[in-house]
Amino acid sequence: MEEQQHHLNSIVKEIGEAVLATTETVEQLARRVDDLAVQVKQQSQQVQQQGYQIFALCDAVQTLAEGQDRSLERLVQLTDSVERLLGAIVEEEQEPTD
Helix, strand or coil, X not given: CHXXXXXXXXXXXXXXXXXXXXXXXXXXXXXXXXXXXXXXXXHHHHHHHHHHHHHHHHHHHHHHHHHHHHHHHHHHHHHHHHHHHHHHHHHHHXXXXX
């Protein structure tokens, strides 16, 4: 009987040790999961911030492209004006002087 009780005590002790080890493992895993959750949240915020930056960059590029289009239109107008002036000067030089 005493041997059986000793055997049962041994089994209970092993179960207790296993429960403690399992509890420690679960706590470690919980800490790791918490750490990963924090990292995922930070990365999510970074991705969101990068999205805002990309949007702002696209807006800036669009504004730049529109400005370039206006500059090109003005350059074409200026080129036309210079060509007309040059044509007028050439005509004036070719006219016979009295």
